[in-house]
Amino acid sequence: MELLSIDPGSKFLGYAFFKGKRLHETGFYDYSKLEDYKEKLLKIYKDIENLLLIYNPDQVVVEAQKHFLNAKTSRVLNEIMGVIKVKCYQHYNTNISEVHPMTMKKVITGNGKGSKDEVKQTIMKKFKLKDITQDQADAIGLGWAYLEKNK
Numbered sequence: 001m002e003l004l005s006i007d008p009g010s011k012f013l014g015y016a017f018f019k020g021k022r023l024h025e026t027g028f029y030d031y032s033k034l035e036d037y038k039e040k041l042l043k044i045y046k047d048i049e050n051l052l053l054i055y056n057p058d059q060v061v062v063e064a065q066k067h068f069l070n071a072k073t074s075r076v077l078n079e080i081m082g083v084i085k086v087k088c089y090q091h092y093n094t095n096i097s098e099v100h101p102m103t104m105k106k107v108i109t110g111n112g113k114g115s116k117d118e119v120k121q122t123i124m125k126k127f128k129l130k131d132i133t134q135d136q137a138d139a140i141g142l143g144w145a146y147l148e149k150n151k
Contacts, residue, residue, distance in 0.1 A: 002018070002055065002059070003147065005017075005060070005142040006063075007063050007136075007138035007139040009077075010077065012029065013047065014026070014137070015136075016142075026132060026139065028133050041079065041080070053091075060084075060088050060097070061146040062099075062142070063098070063142055064100040065078065066101060104145040105118075107148050107149070108123065119137055119141050120134055124137070
């Protein structure tokens with residue numbers, strides 16, 4: 001199975017590509033300097049399209065949305081998720097699944113309430129990575145959790 005996992009965000013988007021259970025590549029996109037909201041959504045759309053064309057995954061995994069108290073944050077993330085899902089469905093009807101952050105943390109740290117730093121350090125050690133962003137760590141963790149839960 002070839003799997004693309006995505007940690008969506010309005011400032012940064014992390015991704016990881018797995019071939020089988022082996023991490024093949026990871027990276028991130030930086031949207032923090034884009035102030036125009038429409039421009040940001042179009043850039044995310046194009047970046048997801050590019051990832052799908054490069055990797056042609058069998059499965060895409062994204063972080064399930066947490067419940068936010070802030071309605072604006074929730075709306076923005078829902079719209080970003082919509083962009084990602086539409087692009088995946090357009091790309092040969094690519095399968096898309098969600099992994100909840102607590103599920104990911106439980107698989108990686110053994111504790112559903114593990115800290116972000118704990119997740120990042122565990123992932124860096126397991127995959128022998130020197131330096132990754134938190135968004136990359138989350139994307140790798142989502143992919144790892146999906147693969148572990150769907151053996």
